Amino acid sequence: MDLYFSPMACSMATRIAAYEAGADIRFLKVDTKARPKVVEDGTAFLEVNARGQVPVLRTDDGELIFENAVILPYVADRFPASGLIPADGPERRKVQGWLSFIGSELHIGGFTVLLNPKAPDGAKAFARERLAERLAHLDAHLKGREFLQGRFSVADAYLFVMLTWARYLSLDFGPYPALTAYRERLQTRPSIARAFDEELTLFKAAA
Template structure:
């Protein structure tokens, strides 16, 4: 399979999942501003939205949107729970994607948002991280074991340092972040993409 990614973007979650499962993939770096892969291909011919990630399966199907790709990978690689826990997984993927990724970090990371939007995002961050901190009390992972939702949350929490968002107010979140970062697959994926990001 082929994963189209940009260093340290949300596509990093898919790399983490692939490494966690001991699977293999071809990784294709994308310059989303230029709309080109590192090999010079027109990325919009692969994903018309121009966003990462995109995944081309071994059967040649192209899948876009982070939650869909993570769900596919988790199913294929045996990381997703079954029964009602599967719906809890979907709930966490939705929360991370909409409430943290889009609502909090998109305004904080993007120069297109003004000071008022960034202030609103910081206000929202306090409420959402307080909720997350409560949910993580006494838990090692979001569910009863490491899942694709943990991979996604690890990536989003990594962005806090880029926007200088101090997570110390939420000790369960900090402890969780440190535990997940220590996993070999997460450490490997973060290290590789950080090196690519720095080299750019």
């Protein structure tokens, strides 16, 4: 499998899942600042994904898969022994629900706006208000829980990336003690620590 990624982008969730599962995966860095965007092997990224967004996963059969909500369960299902997503039933749907919540309510509804230098101040203020509500919901949910749903899952990998962005934006986590403790626990998990260190190094090198 090949993962097209950009350092410290949401594609890091798939790197975490791959390390967690022990997957044999090749990482292809995309320069998202270049115009046009280009893959490190010289390929024009728009030829890989016309949407111009990471992550993209190329399977061993050559299929291109887009979007975290699809890629992450695919990786989990390829390596069922990892337990990154339940095989079926209500527990699987709960993990899928968290993937949807993280993607829509945190990623697109909040952080995409805050990280966009072109977003107007009013939009950023509204995004911060929405994020505060969503983070409070997560904090309440995580009280007394180690992970979002049962054991560590692809949803936790995705949420960790969002919480990393929150730290970059210096969001106040004082009101969210359970979420803060959760973030600190995840940071020490071997798959996450490895992925984070690798991507941060690449990010700093490109700055």
